Amino acid sequence: xxxxxxxxxxxxxxxxxxxxxxxxxxxxxxxxxxxxxxxxxxxxxxxxxxxxxxxxxxxxxxxxxxxxxxxxxxxxxxxxxxxxxxxxxxxxxxxxxxxxxxxxxxxxxxxxxxxxxxxxxxxxxxxxxxxxxxxxxxxxxxxxxxxxxxxxxxxxxxxxxxxxxxxxxxxxxxxxxxxxxxxxxxxxxxxxxxxxxxxxxxxxxxxxxxxxxxxxxxxxxxxxxxxxxxxxxxxxxxxxxxxxxxxxxxxxxxxxxxxxxxxxxxxxxxxxxxxxxxxxxxxxxxxxxxxxxxxxxxxxxxxxxxxxxxxxxxxxxxxxxxxxxxxxxxxxxxxxxxxxxxxxxxxxxxxxxxxxxxxxxxxxxxxxxxxxxxxxxxxxxxxxxxxxxxxxxxxxxxxxxxxxxxxxxxxxxxxxxxxxxxxxxxxxxxxxxxxxxxxxxxxxxxxxxxxxxx
Ligand SMILES: [Fe+2]
Numbered sequence: 001x002x003x004x005x006x007x008x009x010x011x012x013x014x015x016x017x018x019x020x021x022x023x024x025x026x027x028x029x030x031x032x033x034x035x036x037x038x039x040x041x042x043x044x045x046x047x048x049x050x051x052x053x054x055x056x057x058x059x060x061x062x063x064x065x066x067x068x069x070x071x072x073x074x075x076x077x078x079x080x081x082x083x084x085x086x087x088x089x090x091x092x093x094x095x096x097x098x099x100x101x102x103x104x105x106x107x108x109x110x111x112x113x114x115x116x117x118x119x120x121x122x123x124x125x126x127x128x129x130x131x132x133x134x135x136x137x138x139x140x141x142x143x144x145x146x147x148x149x150x151x152x153x154x155x156x157x158x159x160x161x162x163x164x165x166x167x168x169x170x171x172x173x174x175x176x177x178x179x180x181x182x183x184x185x186x187x188x189x190x191x192x193x194x195x196x197x198x199x200x201x202x203x204x205x206x207x208x209x210x211x212x213x214x215x216x217x218x219x220x221x222x223x224x225x226x227x228x229x230x231x232x233x234x235x236x237x238x239x240x241x242x243x244x245x246x247x248x249x250x251x252x253x254x255x256x257x258x259x260x261x262x263x264x265x266x267x268x269x270x271x272x273x274x275x276x277x278x279x280x281x282x283x284x285x286x287x288x289x290x291x292x293x294x295x296x297x298x299x300x301x302x303x304x305x306x307x308x309x310x311x312x313x314x315x316x317x318x319x320x321x322x323x324x325x326x327x328x329x330x331x332x333x334x335x336x337x338x339x340x341x342x343x344x345x346x347x348x349x350x351x352x353x354x355x356x357x358x359x360x361x362x363x364x365x366x367x368x369x370x371x372x373x374x375x376x377x378x379x380x381x382x383x384x385x386x387x388x389x390x391x392x393x394x395x396x397x398x399x400x401x402x403x404x405x406x407x408x409x410x411x412x413x414x415x416x417x418x419x420x421x422x423x424x425x426x427x428x429x430x431x432x433x434x435x436x437x438x439x440x441x442x443x444x445x446x447x448x449x450x451x452x453x454x
Contacts, residue, residue: 038228128153135385255306284332291339
């Protein structure tokens with residue numbers, strides 16, 4: 001009897017022990033997914049960036065939203081390095097299709113997910129929102145407003161945070177991205193649509209940063225690790241991170257005019273040495289050739305230049321020692337303008353930096369030799385910072401209120417013209433007005449250029 005009792009006791013203990021041990025295995029890692037971003041979206045692919053709090057295995061499901069069908073499921077290993085980030089590329093997707101993704105961390109029943117819609121493979125109409133400049137980790141309601149508008153994507157044009165990093169580089173970039181992307185309202189927006197991002201000074205390095213930023217290499221590496229971006233035009237570890245993508249018949253060219261920037265040299269107001277925003281012939285040529293390629297493919301160019309194109313002597317904000325906007329680089333600007341004129345590139349410029357909504361219809365933006373390149377310009381900022389007025393003048397005026405963003409409606413019915421509606425929105429959801437009380441908005445159509453064989 002005693003033998004049987006002892007046997008039963010041992011059996012129970014072993015069961016209890018094995019259960020505890022098993023429970024320990026299941027919950028051992030207790031991983032948390034801190035944030036998820038979706039980017040690099042085209043007509044048939046997307047990249048999901050997953051940031052966990054520790055290494056381990058997590059599972060990702062990709063679901064076709066309409067049918068609820070799981071298209072792909074994959075076990076991912078979050079590596080024990082690079083801030084516990086992993087990127088997953090989904091290829092072979094259907095165009096113009098909404099997808100849902102779900103990330104399940106290891107040893108944790110929670111799930112973090114979001115949605116994106118692939119671009120159409122035909123000419124199509126869509127809207128996108130863009131803006132720049134927000135406090136580090138901003139939780140402004142403006143991000144929820146943008147989310148509610150169901151745009152195809154959100155374009156952040158610089159100053160994603162204001163950490164001004166020029167020392168202790170990598171840990172501070174990791175922290176800056178974490179604070180930004182774990183902000184509940186930003187996270188809600190970025191999980192509802194693709195995120196497109198080009199930096200400016202405060203998020204690339206210190207205020208008015210240029211190629212001399214001591215954290216340049218780490219900044220490029222941190223962007224590459226954290227952001228689900230389009231393919232870089234250059235693979236150099238020191239940048240630039242310039243990139244481009246097409247949505248319908250618009251090619252977006254995102255130029256990195258911070259990481260390679262060489263400032264002009266002044267003696268008082270006299271410019272002794274010219275500067276360059278692109279920093280090298282190779283970089284500038286890539287930009288010019290990309291615009292020509294767009295034209296030859298029958299596309300309109302949306303050039304994302306983080307800071308003001310419109311600024312020249314006699315302008316309302318021009319200072320004689322300009323080095324942080326195009327006003328300080330008249331030679332390089334004229335070269336670009338001459339190229340636009342020579343090749344008749346159908347282009348407009350999207351900018352931030354200045355904390356304002358402003359538009360110019362070409363009246364003040366023509367810098368080609370003897371004129372001939374009146375390019376339309378749309379500034380949209382600040383998402384969550386105080387206001388400021390830079391460059392100009394602008395034909396449609398400006399608004400330097402805090403809490404603003406820009407909306408672009410692309411109206412493409414597959415005909416020979418493509419039309420655009422531009423307007424600014426406030427975080428209250430109202431249309432932005434200029435200093436004279438008039439709505440800052442513009443509508444125009446551009447002729448689709450004839451395609452040319454490469
Ligand atoms: Fe800014």
